[in-house]
Amino acid sequence: MGVTGRYARRYARVVTMPTTLTAFADVTTSDSALRRFLHGLPGVDAVGLEARAAALGTRSIKTTAKAYAIDLAISMIDLTTLEGADTPGKVRALAAKAVHPDPTDRTTPMTAAVCVYPDMVATAKAALNGADVKVASVATAFPAGRAALPVKLADTRDAVAAGADEIDMVIDRGAFLAGRYLETYELIKAVKEACVREDGTAARLKVIFETGELSTYDNIRRASWIGMLAGADFIKTSTGKVGTNATPANTLLMLEAVRDFKAQTGIQIGVKPAGGIRTTKDAIKFLVLVNETAGEDWLTSEWFRFGASSLLNDLLMQRQKLSTGRYSGPDYVTVD
Amino acid sequence: MSESTTRLNVFKTYKLYVGGKFPRSESGRVYEVTDSKGKWLANAPLSSRKDARDAVVAARKAFGGWSGATAYNRSQILYRIAEMLEGRREQFVREVGDAEGLSKSKAAAVVDAAIDRWVWYAGWTDKIGQVVGGANPVAGPFFNLSTPEPTGVVAVVAPQESSFLGLVSVIAPVIATGNTAVVIASEKAPLPALSLGEVLATSDLPGGVVNVLSGKASEMGPHLAAHQDVNAIDLAGAGEALAKELEIAAADNLKRVLRPQPVDDWSADPGTSRMTAFLETKTVWHPTGSLGASGSSY
Amino acid sequence: MASAFEYAPAPESRSVVDIAPSYGLFIDGEFTEAADGKVFKTVSPSSEEVLSEVAQAGAADVDRAVKAARKAFEKWSALPGAERAKYLFRIARIIQERSRELAVLETLDNGKPIKETRDADLPLVAAHFFYYAGWADKLGHAGYGANPRPLGVAGQVIPWNFPLLMLAWKIAPALAAGNTVVLKPAETTPLSALFFADICRQAGLPRGVVNIIPGYGDAGAELVAHPDVNKVAFTGSTAVGKAIARQVAGTGKKVTLELGGKGANIVFDDAPIDQAVEGIVGGIFFNQGQVCCAGSRLLVQESIHDELLDSLKRRLSTLRLGDPLDKNTDIGAINSAEQLARITALAETGEAEGAERWSPACELPSAGYWFAPTLFTNVTQAHTIARDEIFGPVLSVLTFRTPDEAVAKANNSQYGLSAGIWTEKGSRILAVANKLRAGVVWANTFNKFDPTSPFGGYKESGFGREGGRHGLEAYLDV
Secondary structure (H helix, E strand, O other): OOOOOOOOOOOOOOOOOOOOHHHHHHHHOOHHHHHHHHHOOOOOOHHHHHHHHHHHOOOOOOHHHHHHHHHHHHHOEEEEOOOOOOOHHHHHHHHHHHHOOOOOOOOOOOOOEEEEOHHHHHHHHHHHOOOOOEEEEEOOOOOOOOOOHHHHHHHHHHHHHOOOOEEEEEOOHHHHHOOOHHHHHHHHHHHHHHOEOOOOOEOEEEEEOOHHHHOOHHHHHHHHHHHHHHOOOEEEOOOOOOOOOOOHHHHHHHHHHHHHHHHHHOOOOEEEOEOOOOOHHHHHHHHHHHHHHHOHHHOOOOOEOEEEOOHHHHHHHHHHHHHHOOOOOHHHOOOO | OOOOOOOOOOOOOOOOEEOOEOOOOOOOOEEEEEOOOOOEEEEEEOOOHHHHHHHHHHHHHHHHHHHHOOHHHHHHHHHHHHHHHHHOHHHHHHHHHHHHOOOHHHHHHHHHHHHHHHHHHHHHOOOHHHHHOEEOOOOOOEEEEEEEEEOOEEEEEOOOOOOOHHHHHHHHHHHHOOOEEEEEOOOOOOHHHHHHHHHHHOOOOOOOOEEEEOOOHHHHHHHHHHOOOOOEEEOOOOOHHHHHHHHHHHHHHOOEEEOOOOOOOOOOOOOOHHHHOOEEEEEEEEEOOOOOOOOOOO | OOOOOOOOOOEOOHHHOOOOOEEOEEEOOEEEOOOOOOEEEEEOOOOOOEEEEEEOOOHHHHHHHHHHHHHHHHHHHHOOHHHHHHHHHHHHHHHHHOHHHHHHHHHHHHOOOHHHHHHHHHHHHHHHHHHHHHHOOOHHHOOOOOOOOEOOEEEEEOOOOOHHHHHHHHHHHHHHOOOEEEEEOOOOOOHHHHHHHHHHHHHOOOOOOEEEOOOOHHHHHHHHHOOOOOEEEEEOOHHHHHHHHHHOOOOOOEEEEEOOOOOEEEEOOOOOHHHHHHHHHHHHHHHHHOOOOOOOEEEEEHHHHHHHHHHHHHHHOOOOEOOOOEOOOOEOOOOOHHHHHHHHHHHHHHHHOOOEEEOOOOOOOOOOOOOOOEEEEOOOOOOHHHHOOOOOOEEEEEEEOOHHHHHHHHHOOOOOOEEEEEOOOHHHHHHHHHHOOOOEEEEOOOOOOOOOOOEOOOHHHEEOOEOOOHHHHOOEOO
């Protein structure tokens, strides 16, 4: 926008001078230093946070903005199947859906990734057949994370070796809640190293906090900082396996964390809400949160993802409604 | 009590009570105070606007400590005033009898009622907050509490006729709730008020909480009513014309004004309205929220 | 705010409200012309479009309205409280039913965003009537004696910043207590009060119980001065409040005044910063800052000043200013040319006195009355913009070093209406709240309202409380 109105005034925006990550080197030298740092982060008032998330939820996204948001949301989906009953057939169907979400409309964007258990990575990779859809694998004894460190690392290396482009690890919530912050930090660092392939490239690492188990917003903010300091490429809310998964409030909080981290270090980190986001309306609310909190730099699948399965079909039905003018139904999207 | 024919009485020099001290009027003026039959009783200070100004300064200075004191502490001090008065009961019976032309028994009844009034208000200091304040059940995740707080410095034009019970009945509610007071005593019968100053000074009441001036309400009142550092004014003893004049002057800084009300019987149950007239309601909000981010509400 | 994610226009439909080309005064249950036939135009501040032509009350009309209210008082005050309650419940319900219509109307006439009228004004209006409805048959339990009596005819003068909400704050307790009312809405926002008259008709309210007389200050002064008015309730400027206090001196009229403010929003270094930023923004930019309890002075602990200001400026850059009917608009129009001129002049004074002015990049519409959200830094207590109420989207930022200093600066004002405290330390909240000379203190929140919660100021912010049990006192003979 370049027009200056009658009373508008323009002044240079003041932006915090970025420091570098080295400025935070001291805080991870010991458990007590890390504790002091994390407990020195600004507190979170739950009512205020939730009110802000709810207020942004009242944005009315219509017509062209809605079309943009729907396609963006589709392109940000980590299309997920994480069931004990997963089979190669199921994973192949998921991969096909990721590449052609709407067989009736080839202009529909592909999803960002498919997300599977480590033993399904190879199957998924093969099924995608070189399409520009990433394979994300959960690892580190997902979802509980209750395994010994070598097991978690082996789990990670397996997935990477099988071709995973991205690793979705879980933190040890037990260690975090017991106050062993440095252990949580070291785990993430170790997994990050395990993401490195033989050729020196690395799978991108998403760190799942299981926010429903961390319970408080202060904990979520602290966990976010541990993850960011330890080298997470994404911070992610949840596994989808507990009662409370992604909410607008906890995602807003994590968006504030990555925004602040970038302002202070220049390093951009992605955010992935996962679990419980099922409707287009919900997804658009999250995109509004991104837009008005972290900003447009995050409005790409590079930096924001939805961990979801049923969301995609609702987005597709809404997309059909926008292009045809009539409401769609479940028989007009694919069951996979 | 045998009357000594050789011993001459020691007269008392009546002085103002300001900031815990007993000054004469800075103006050096006095006026003659007589009993109901016109007999000379004493010379009382004829206070000036500068005395009123000094009294406001003293009252403002005392406000922080007095309003910040615990209600229990204020209660004990008000009760202490009653104790001290009880000890000087005979003196006040005599002074009130002289001032108001009452028989000894009627004057005694008035003094007793005044002492009891201090006891009544002593009991109110730590109850008024519960009676007029409380939690408000707002529709949202907030804790919300309304509490009464003292308005500040209150100028009091004391009743003209009821020189002691009326006086106590207007001072006690003002200070019980944590305000400080600048009192213009009954013009024609100021001596009980000036003697009350001596009682207040020996009752652990911090200096400046009550300041007693004698003289003309018509002279000092307009200055107090217009004073920007006075928060409220009680017009109990102002006549109709003066009350209107003072109310108009009080509008300059939007003082709380308690208009004169007809009082037939100062010994009647005073209720709470003289306290609430000089109380502000402060409402404090704070979010409550849930115990955790998991959305559980129980 | 240029972004890949541009929100398409999302205007609320105007068709839900049908504004007549002209309105009369509502006196004794009927719409009537002014005795002298005078009318005035009300315009939409966001477009300067004339919305309607409204009869302008003069002295004769005030007298007619007061007579009607007096006549109605006898029966209304004698009704069993439970019956009065049911009228008020009816009104509350009709307001709920018609809330979208009224929200659109209010946005058109006032210029504030539909988001606010829809989510704040209208829900609070209905809640206020619902709350006081329940008091009508319980007055003996309110702490004002066993059988408190109404005062009689209440003359009420309300401002333009929350036209219908201020009407509700005035009329609901007055009627619950058994009074009848003559209400003068502000000359720039008469329409919602006139629609309320229609709601009274739908509710079957007896004629004369509510009389609405749009007009200017002269009509307000006539109403205040009318000898047969028993109670004066005014919300507006401190200057007018003082004039009213002088006018009623020596009469038996009971008065309550809700006047100006210069609220201090105090942010300590241990505040929940992101929520504090939201509270600061809501505190001064809600309703374009045209709020008597606005947090117009930001007192920030010096140690976090730069960090907080960065966050605040970033947040301000996301505010969406424009068409008030657009559901995504955060900042609407200033209510009138006159108010815009006042804000503009005070902001210029701020600059002239050396404060540093900042606004986000912001496109202002070409028609209507607009003022960009504005911050002033390097402000001290000596600056005009730290002392005078601006009543606009202008925030003055000051610093403090210690809690004592914060309290001293917060209290260093002729006003005493609202204040905010932001800190995660519980004892500090209580200690500071205790020392603040303000009628409403919001700790870790701001600009929250509720019908159960008393509202009103210390010092020159007025006297009396509206809302809650306390709000009844203003309308009872106690």
